[in-house]
Amino acid sequence: MTATAGRPSPGQVTIADVARHAGVAASTVSYVLSGKRAISALTRSRVLASVQLLGYHPNAGARALASRRANVIALVLPLRAGMQVPVVMQFATAVVTTARSYDHDVLLVTSDEGPAGLHRIAASALVDGVLLMDVELHDPRVPLLRKLALPSVLIGVPADPAGLTCVDLDFHGAGAECVGHLAGLGHRRIALLGAPAAVYERGTGFAHRTRAGVREAADRHGVQVVTLPCEDGAIDVRRTLTDLLEHHPDVSGLVVQNEAAVGPVLATLPTLGRRVPSDVSVVAICPDEFAARSSPALTCVPVPAEEVGRQAVTLLMGKLRDEAGPEATLLAPRLTVRDSTAAAPVVGVGGDR
Amino acid sequence: MTATAGRPSPGQVTIADVARHAGVAASTVSYVLSGKRAISALTRSRVLASVQLLGYHPNAGARALASRRANVIALVLPLRAGMQVPVVMQFATAVVTTARSYDHDVLLVTSDEGPAGLHRIAASALVDGVLLMDVELHDPRVPLLRKLALPSVLIGVPADPAGLTCVDLDFHGAGAECVGHLAGLGHRRIALLGAPAAVYERGTGFAHRTRAGVREAADRHGVQVVTLPCEDGAIDVRRTLTDLLEHHPDVSGLVVQNEAAVGPVLATLPTLGRRVPSDVSVVAICPDEFAARSSPALTCVPVPAEEVGRQAVTLLMGKLRDEAGPEATLLAPRLTVRDSTAAAPVVGVGGDR
DNA sequence: GATGATCGTCGAAGCGCTTCGACGATCATC
DNA sequence: GATGATCGTCGAAGCGCTTCGACGATCATC
Incomplete structure (x- = not known):
């Protein structure tokens, strides 16, 4: 009974379907959705209604190809040994949530892939930028990042942060x-x-x-x-x-x-x-x-993992818009006093002074 | 001094660059890389050499658009409350590692996005399939999954697993x-x-x-x-x-x-x-x-999180090749005896029998 | 009331791949 | 030695978008 009834539904709803349904050109639909050109209120609402009704979602691959933007960022995590698991988890959560608020998705990459993984991801344009956790002081990925022209934000600060954007707790x-x-x-x-x-x-x-x-x-x-x-x-x-x-x-x-x-x-x-x-x-x-x-x-x-995650994504989004970020953002430590600390005991056996 | 010297390097290396360099048609390069048609040994090695030399990586968006395969799977994780964080982490690690061995990447999605998130991801063809963790007995995403024709594997078993593919520890x-x-x-x-x-x-x-x-x-x-x-x-x-x-x-x-x-x-x-x-x-x-x-x-x-992760990915890859999977795969529990259990103490005060 | 700027929309081109059909060249077969 | 199958390669078409230039229509301006 809907407007789509009768169509053989050969998979996905395309921008052409929306354009036909709304009685406009495909480019107009695109402009409505991107807001990159002025569109009359009437056209806009008609297009939006068609989008809604047909359940249109732009094809990610086509969009990426045409716009040269994947709307995806990579999150490179140390999924192996000896990491502070809960911290990583909180961080990842904040990253995904914040990225979604910028209409981006998050690709999960392990540190195991190393520099080659970064290169692959950058060269194939799978992602627009990278968040790198677990950065080492002399990280082999850092020089690559500098030369790859791949927008990036590091969690943690390498020995030489020149030309990079880093976020971390101080x-x-x-x-x-x-x-x-x-x-x-x-x-x-x-x-x-x-x-x-x-x-x-x-x-x-x-x-x-x-x-x-x-x-x-x-x-x-x-x-x-x-x-x-x-x-x-x-x-x-x-x-x-x-x-x-x-x-x-x-x-x-x-x-x-x-x-x-x-x-x-x-x-x-x-x-x-x-x-x-x-x-x-x-x-x-x-x-x-x-x-x-x-x-x-x-x-x-x-350890303000969520705050670090949010900041990192925000900084990366800035870089995707070609805004330069600060070199290092160090979040100020804030001590919370609870019940596990008290005045030093009076010195007993072997105490000096 | 390399063959690319002098080229203004306007971003990325394309299949056309490789074809030109190897002296073949672009389609031939594609066939060499995909193995979908027979190619002579000579041509193959020439193409491969050019790929190597130029550092060619196929553009992910273009490939996805043309082939209707993103080579990405979604991993939907409960990144919020009360979860067994280390288990989730081990699981995610195994998923990413296994997916990479099938030449797939992993998109990280939070359970927070709920059914709407699944729909978005499926409709935009961002991913080819979905791994769903933290499935509830009466999960609202399950009916959607059934009707979405989106290949999926669940971690955990809902009340009614008919028509689904599930993996979990028993x-x-x-x-x-x-x-x-x-x-x-x-x-x-x-x-x-x-x-x-x-x-x-x-x-x-x-x-x-x-x-x-x-x-x-x-x-x-x-x-x-x-x-x-x-x-x-x-x-x-x-x-x-x-x-x-x-x-x-x-x-x-x-x-x-x-x-x-x-x-x-x-x-x-x-x-x-x-x-x-x-x-x-x-x-x-x-x-x-x-x-x-x-x-x-x-x-x-x-809790064999890594094994579950590996199996889940393997099953999903099968479904992407249109192989039907088993409805439920329950991994057999295996008790490991260590030092925290011993014979019951002899009954003292108030003991019956 | 003519004129130039802005607004709103359209159609064409192009992003970089894969896949299809076509077609010579080579092979085995009788 | 003619014939049909297979091999290996090419070129064209098309995937579904975005973006550019073009061009009427509408607006403000003198």
Whole structure:
């Protein structure tokens, strides 16, 4: 009974179908939809009605071919080892949601494909731009990106960010913030339980920057600090903590960066005779919801994955319109104080000063 | 100095460039690349050399338009609330990797877009097929999928799978397997700490099926069982466990399905006077690596996310070649015994029999 | 009331591929 | 050695859009 009844419906509704139904030229339909030329209100509403009625969606391939825009961006994720899974997930969610709000879709690419994958994607015009997560300090994809003329935004900051657009939490500042908080509570000996060792070895920016921030702040505050990598899982965490407390029994403050270690750290400390926060204060760098759900609720510098995702897409959309972006956008760390940190305990056995 | 030197390089290398360089027709280049017609060895190698030298990658839009195949599949993920994040991640990784091995790319879509998103993606021919995760028992997208003629594979099994292709772990069997293991160790009173309440309310298949499997197996083995939803995070887990042990102090076996609760469960039980496994045995349904890293290492039925991802893609590729797939592929549960389960303790106060 | 600018629409061209039919060249066959 | 099948290649057409130039119609202007 609809206007399409009787048509053999050989698959898809095309712009020609809409044009015929609305009694205009195909180009007019195109202009109505793109808004690139003035169209009378009457024509516009007639075309829109036909689009609605026929359920027209422009063919993506044809549109991409004609306009030289795919309306798709690539999201290159580290889908393998040792990543902060929830952070990646939150980030991906924000990216997809934000991209859709700009009428773009998101192609999921794994870091495994490496530089060749970027080249393939760019050369085939599958995507208009790229979001690159898990950028290493000396990432082999960075030089390629510079020469490929492929609009891109990096999550994380390589050693030399010249000519790039990068977004990230200011991990250096985050590390410093954590140390400042502990120092302010009177802690004089602290430790950083950082990312897994493999992450440092890969030269991943956020891990190195956090460590640097922690060390510099410790110096500044006159606090002694030990920095250790920290693997995922209860077993490794127990070993790391046992070692740490054996060699440095007077450590009273912990900065924990690896989310997958935070739960085990909180669970293990009491079994080693350290209550949180009365004996040992713990401050984490992790997603805020996770920190809030822990027991005790964690003082933390939240990793604003969603905010980073939104910003990254917005910056990329700007570059697709040929607007230059800022070189590095570092989101300011904001400490949230909860129940896992408290004043340093009064010094007992072996305390100096 | 290469053959392209001097060309103004106005963007991309096209099939015409390759044809000219190799001294053949464009269609011949196409046939070399697709293998759809016989080509002499000489021509083939000349064309391939030119492709290599010029760095030719077919334009994705043009190819999709001409061939009516985008070589892209959609992956519809629940990027929001209460999902088993690591499982989703492993699954996505396997999907992308497997799809690439079939020369396909993966478009990331969120469940938020709902049926309208599926319709858009299908009508615009952005993708050739769809992988749908987080399928609910009465999922509103299922009827649409049936009528859309869009090749699809579901992860999870809706109430009525007729005419669909579904892949999943056999969660019903997994629940039964866990109960059988505990029963075999002599446990007479057990509990299921299941998915978060919201997951049951949404009517998510895996949660309901696991619960049903647990209950039926308990009946069969003459074991008493309590089933409770279980939220993420240490705070909620402690409350749930406290309640449980208050009302059912003689529970000696726990089946835990929510990965985000497993760590807290292991950490909390000792604080409630229950050692694992001597007082309470714990068996989990979760990724195997996670179980292996826990302390104590967990007896579990692994969720084979990667296997599910691989199978799902393989089935979808079959459907893209017009092969019909099986209605439901349920992967057999395989219990891995580790250190978190042991013989039931000898009955103490209030024990019956 | 003639004139130039703007508005609104159309039709043609072209984006870069794949696929179809055509057609010589080569092959096996009787 | 003629004949039909197969092989290998070419050129044209067409996939469904966007964009450009053209051109009436309408508008403001002197």
